[in-house]
Amino acid sequence: MEYIQDIAGAYPWLETLFWLIALFLAALVVNFVVKVALVRVLNRLISGAHFINGPEVVRSGVIARLANAAPALVISAGIMAVPGLPFAVAAVIRNVANAFIILVIAMAIAAALTLFEAIWRRRSGPAGRSIKGYVQVVTIVVYALATILMIAAIIDRSPLILLSGLGALTAVLILVFQDTLLSLVASVQISSxxxxxxxxxxxxxxxxxxxxxxxxxxxxxxxxxxxxxxxxxxxxxxxxxxxxxxxxxxESGGRRIKRALNIDMSSIRYLTEEEQARLSRLSRLRGYLGDKSRELAEWNAALGAEAETPGNRRRMTNIGAFRAYVQAYLQAHDRIRQDMTLLVRQMPPGPEGLPLEIYCFTATIAWAEYEGIQSDIFDHLIAIAPEFGLALFQSPSGSDFGRLLAAGEASARREAFVPPSEGA
Missing domain, CATH: 2.30.30.60 (SH3 type barrels.)
Known part of the structure; x- marks a missing residue:
């Protein structure tokens, strides 16, 4: 024992080195005990606690991050007690250890905030209000405060001194964090x-x-x-x-159909009595044709002698009958919402004919079902329009011009043909 004391007296730096090594070994032992024993035991206990979402808490790493502060606490508490170590060196090591502790705590708080946001998102469902923007703002504030505290710990000064100097940097900070501030305001507006x-x-x-x-x-x-x-x-x-x-x-449960059939206006005309009789066999038109015929008969009877002029009389048109048919067809359709707007209307005529617009809502919002219902409706209407003597407008294509050209050439050949005289 005296020999060791003599050596320590002759070489004081050996004692300092010995206690430094002992301090760092103690920090390693504490780190091992905390991470291997304490953290594992806590993680096992917490993972079984479903009422606090234990498995998710373990995966977030909050406890593991806090455990990293244990060896730094040992170094911060024991470095000043190492004999022979210059005060300035010991102060620097202590301050760096304290700054590391602050950083670890900030990282643990950030992990806890991320965990809170994940739990909120899962419980509120996909349609719930998102708080990720707010969590990111709080995380930025936490790291900003941690940065100030770390700098204050390293230089061994009060953080209030640093905070008092931030007033002069306000304009610079606003310029640097301009996008973040504008995004925060936009996020608040969207959420509120x-x-x-x-x-x-x-x-x-x-x-x-x-x-x-x-x-x-x-x-x-x-x-x-x-x-x-x-x-x-x-x-x-x-x-x-x-x-x-x-x-x-x-949320309404219905998706709008808003599409028009362009009717060739040259095919619009009055219905003859034979056509009315034929169309009356359609079950969806029977009631309309009967009511309309009585209405027109009463109107024309009131005209007296003027009814002899066809232009004075009211008559039924094929476009009106077709519009009534489409209305009745949609009202009888089991995949069309009858409690929402349902219209069949004529739009202003244009170069592509007279648009007959169908405006209604399907009883589903699923995209594939919606498209199927819409296609079935227009398949039927396009196919039945000729029954009313109506033609749908379609811009001429290359084949149309080809047929016109072929017809013109055939006509020219017939005109150019000169039959032989009878006496030849």
Whole structure:
């Protein structure tokens, strides 16, 4: 024992080195005990606690991050007690250890916030309000405060001194974090007004976005388009640019059909009595034709002698009968919502004929079913229009011009043919 004391007296740096090694070994032992024993035991206990979402807490790594502070605490508490170590060196090591502890705590808080956001998203469901933007803002604040505290710990000064100097840097900070501040304001506006939620179908042609919102973050909104691509939008664009949110359609349970049949106006005419009799065999038109015939008969009878002039009389048209048929057909359709708007109307005529628009809502919002219902309706209407003597407008194609040209050439050949004289 005296020999060791003599050596320590002759070589004081050996004692300092010995206690430094002992301190760092103690830190390693504490690190091993905390991570291997304590953390594993806590993780096993917590993973079985389903009422606090134990498995998810373990996966978040909050406890593991906090465990990293244990060896730093040992070094911070024991470094000043090492004999022979210069005070300045011991102070630097202690301050660095304290800064590391602050960083570990900040990382644990950030992991806890991420865990909270994940639990909120799962419990609120895909249609719930997203808080990811708020969590990201709080995380930024936590790391900003941690940075100030770490700098104060390293230079061994009060953090209030650093905070007092931030006033002069306010303009610079606003310039640096301009995008973050604008995104935060936009996120608050979107959340408070319930403009967009995760799961909404939005359409923004200016950004080539048309699909479901899958994520709302502080700076961006991710939209999964129907072709399975991902469009990332700046969150500010949802406030500054127009977009369409289809949530109202999804919540109503009906999807709108708004499509027109272009009727060739040259095919519109009055119905003859024979045509009325033939169309009256259609069950959906029988009531309409009977009521309309009585109405027109009463009107024309009131004209007296003027009814002898055809232009004075009211007569039934094929376009009117067809419009009544379409209305009755839609009202009898079991896949069309009868409690929502249902119209069959004529739009202003144009170069492509007279548009007869169908405006109604299907009893489903599923895309494939909706398209199938819409196609079945127009398949039937296009096929039955000739029964009313109506022709649908279609721009001339190459084959149409080919037939016209062939007919013109045949006519020219007939005119050019000169039959032989009878006496020849």
């Amino acid at each position: 007004t319930d403009m967009v939620k995760v799961g909404d179908w939005i359409e923004m042609p200016a950004m080539n976005a048309d699909g479901d919102v899958v994520e709302i973050a502080l700076h961006t909104v991710k939209v999964q388009n129907w072709d399975r691509t991902i469009t990332t939008l700046p969150i500010r664009s949802l406030v500054t640019q127009p977009f369409k949110n289809w949530r109202g359609m999804q």
